[in-house]
Amino acid sequence: MARPRTYKSEGIILKGIPLGEADRIVTIYTLGSGKLRLVAKGVRRSRSRMSGYLEPLTYVSISVAEGRNIDTITEVEIIQSFREIREDLLLVSKGLYFAEIVDKFTVDRSPGSAEFKLLFDGLGRLKASYTTDLALRYFEMQMLKITGFGPEIYQCVECHTELEVDSHGFSNLKGGILGSECRSKSSEPSAAISVGAIKLLRYLQNESYDRVMGLNIPEVLLVDVEKLLGSYIRYVLDKKIKSKEFIGLISS
Numbered sequence: 001m002a003r004p005r006t007y008k009s010e011g012i013i014l015k016g017i018p019l020g021e022a023d024r025i026v027t028i029y030t031l032g033s034g035k036l037r038l039v040a041k042g043v044r045r046s047r048s049r050m051s052g053y054l055e056p057l058t059y060v061s062i063s064v065a066e067g068r069n070i071d072t073i074t075e076v077e078i079i080q081s082f083r084e085i086r087e088d089l090l091l092v093s094k095g096l097y098f099a100e101i102v103d104k105f106t107v108d109r110s111p112g113s114a115e116f117k118l119l120f121d122g123l124g125r126l127k128a129s130y131t132t133d134l135a136l137r138y139f140e141m142q143m144l145k146i147t148g149f150g151p152e153i154y155q156c157v158e159c160h161t162e163l164e165v166d167s168h169g170f171s172n173l174k175g176g177i178l179g180s181e182c183r184s185k186s187s188e189p190s191a192a193i194s195v196g197a198i199k200l201l202r203y204l205q206n207e208s209y210d211r212v213m214g215l216n217i218p219e220v221l222l223v224d225v226e227k228l229l230g231s232y233i234r235y236v237l238d239k240k241i242k243s244k245e246f247i248g249l250i251s252s
């Protein structure tokens, strides 16, 4: 029997799901090849040396053997364990949320160095327990921007005139802010958005992480923006999934 072809890669573990009795399918976001789904054999047995190395949010270097349907991890080495995150429940939940966002916004084997950098930097910054939910909003907005779904927040999505300082509407369908006048004429649903929320969205889209984290944002505004971005992301991901299915249909 011919020996399987092997290759090396490095990346951050996004998640793992059990396979059979002792194996696991590991999803890893790699620097060179984007998202990969690989089998790790025997890792759910207690004496497996690999097991602890393949936990979510670990940055590892791996050797992989090509398989007919799915490739298999043969060796793992830790590059960065991000242990500070794992030791703090609040940080773990934030880190896992980053991983989930990356997983949902990306497709298999499509290289994305910006996505990798966003995740790596995001985890690296999650060191202090004072990291607020603003970090999550920053991550969401940056991921939208990288993947081409950054919302239009300077001009009205309908008439393209610059928005006046006022409360307006946010349209998921149109991908951004609908000026108050166009909103009143529109029959499509849009969520009300305050001046403060528009400002915060602009900060999240265009300012550095440090500047954003230095802002003192009232809780009520944070909640508003969380709802707004959450609803927009659900809309975008749904559209993405449908278009992916469509691509699958026409290429089969």
Ligand SMILES: [Zn+2]
Residues within 6 Å of the ligand: 156, 157, 158, 159, 160, 161, 178, 179, 181, 182, 183
């Ligand atoms: Zn308008």
